[in-house]
Amino acid sequence: MILVTGGAGFIGSNFVLDWLAEREEPVLNLDALTYAGNLANLEPLSGDARHTFVHGDIGDGALVARLLAEHRPRAVVHFAAESHVDRSITGAAAFLETNVMGTFRLLEAVRAHWNALPQEEKEAFRFVHVSTDEVYGSLAPDAPAFTEQHPYEPNSPYSASKAGSDHLARAWHSTYGLPTITTHCSNNYGPLHFPEKFIPLLIVNALAGKELPIYGDGQQVRDWLYVGDHCSALRRVLEAARPGSVYNIGGCNEKTNLDIVHAVCALLDELRPRADGASYAQQIRHVTDRPGHDRRYAIDASLIERELGWRPAQTFESGLRLTVQWYLEHPQWVQQVQSGVYRQWIDANYGNRGGQA
Numbered sequence: 001m002i003l004v005t006g007g008a009g010f011i012g013s014n015f016v017l018d019w020l021a022e023r024e025e026p027v028l029n030l031d032a033l034t035y036a037g038n039l040a041n042l043e044p045l046s047g048d049a050r051h052t053f054v055h056g057d058i059g060d061g062a063l064v065a066r067l068l069a070e071h072r073p074r075a076v077v078h079f080a081a082e083s084h085v086d087r088s089i090t091g092a093a094a095f096l097e098t099n100v101m102g103t104f105r106l107l108e109a110v111r112a113h114w115n116a117l118p119q120e121e122k123e124a125f126r127f128v129h130v131s132t133d134e135v136y137g138s139l140a141p142d143a144p145a146f147t148e149q150h151p152y153e154p155n156s157p158y159s160a161s162k163a164g165s166d167h168l169a170r171a172w173h174s175t176y177g178l179p180t181i182t183t184h185c186s187n188n189y190g191p192l193h194f195p196e197k198f199i200p201l202l203i204v205n206a207l208a209g210k211e212l213p214i215y216g217d218g219q220q221v222r223d224w225l226y227v228g229d230h231c232s233a234l235r236r237v238l239e240a241a242r243p244g245s246v247y248n249i250g251g252c253n254e255k256t257n258l259d260i261v262h263a264v265c266a267l268l269d270e271l272r273p274r275a276d277g278a279s280y281a282q283q284i285r286h287v288t289d290r291p292g293h294d295r296r297y298a299i300d301a302s303l304i305e306r307e308l309g310w311r312p313a314q315t316f317e318s319g320l321r322l323t324v325q326w327y328l329e330h331p332q333w334v335q336q337v338q339s340g341v342y343r344q345w346i347d348a349n350y351g352n353r354g355g356q357a
């Protein structure tokens with residue numbers, strides 16, 4: 001079996017669902033169920049004996065040691081993290097605690113387990129550390145996309161904490177030989193995405209008749225990756241990447257935030273037109289920018305294509321259509337995640353931006 005951390009979050013739950021749709025190998029899913037973790041994401045697996053969920057913290061060394069000894073996974077895929085840049089600006093401590101110290105404690109528990117494995121199992125073991133392109137910092141408009149050699153220049157507390165965890169994963173390989181592999185993916189989007197992040201926030205706000213908040217001039221560029229394509233890349237990495245290797249994973253879809261909001265509005269205009277016949281684009285509103293806002297991210301994914309034969313299956317157009325359709329078909333999921341805690345965040349983040357989200 002494999003151990004997945006953070007498997008109740010956006011990418012983790014997509015990964016677990018896709019994994020069990022593709023293969024028989026069981027999954028042990030360790031998640032602390034923070035505000036971002038949602039067991040409803042895993043509902044299709046209820047009663048599936050191949051999925052075992054454990055409510056717990058990656059930083060709980062005794063718990064992780066017990067799980068490793070009991071279940072003897074052949075690999076760890078490490079998603080668990082605090083992941084939202086805006087939250088890292090207003091409260092960095094949780095990011096350092098989980099992303100840096102949590103990853104450190106997890107690496108230590110895994111190292112102790114791995115050290116005691118028989119030689120053959122030791123050689124086959126893998127620890128996939130899921131990181132982000134944001135550790136590379138911000139690109140000038142005409143600069144080449146990030147390669148795996150790009151220097152680390154993190155600008156937000158989130159990206160700085162992820163950079164810290166990447167350095168730990170690297171050092172645990174160099175120093176102790178732990179077979180870690182690090183991946184840097186660009187912005188994911190797709191089903192089960194918590195609506196504090198840009199694309200799902202636009203969809204749920206549009207449908208609720210609320211404003212669509214665009215930070216600053218909206219000319220910031222992100223390289224959007226459909227979550228299912230990220231999951232297929234990680235399966236391939238687990239299968240074929242060498243210990244100590246690093247891969248960038250991107251969708252080859254550089255878009256400005258204004259491109260995104262107009263694409264979302266156009267799809268909603270087609271699939272769920274407003275009662276008054278006007279476009280959802282009327283709800284767009286420019287609000288105060290994010291401090292330290294990175295202007296551009298872009299991924300050069302040629303290494304993973306060349307070495308592992310991975311390429312994204314979705315274009316931005318097909319992936320965004322799937323995503324908008326999924327939100328239209330799952331109003332109960334949206335309603336359930338918009339709890340009191342969610343509303344508090346929306347008030348805190350958008351209350352002072354001169355916009356009303």
Ligand code: NAD
Nearest residue numbers: 006008009010011032033034036037057058080081132188
């Ligand atoms: P998410 O915030 O949706 O989910 C994170 C999950 O981790 C949640 O289920 C949460 O309960 C769990 N978690 C948090 N702290 C924990 C702890 N201490 N112990 C155990 N579980 C804990 O995040 P996501 O968007 O699914 O991102 C997953 C990973 O991918 C993260 O490491 C993130 O940095 C990375 N990543 C995400 C994106 C993106 O676009 N979403 C892009 C690049 C990289």
Ligand code: TYD
Nearest residue numbers: 085187196197198199213214215220222257
């Ligand atoms: P986000 O989904 O938070 O991802 P990240 O900051 O990790 O790239 O934001 C994506 C882009 O959208 C980013 O440039 C910030 C911008 N954005 C807005 O313009 N308005 C919003 O309300 C949010 C949440 C993000």
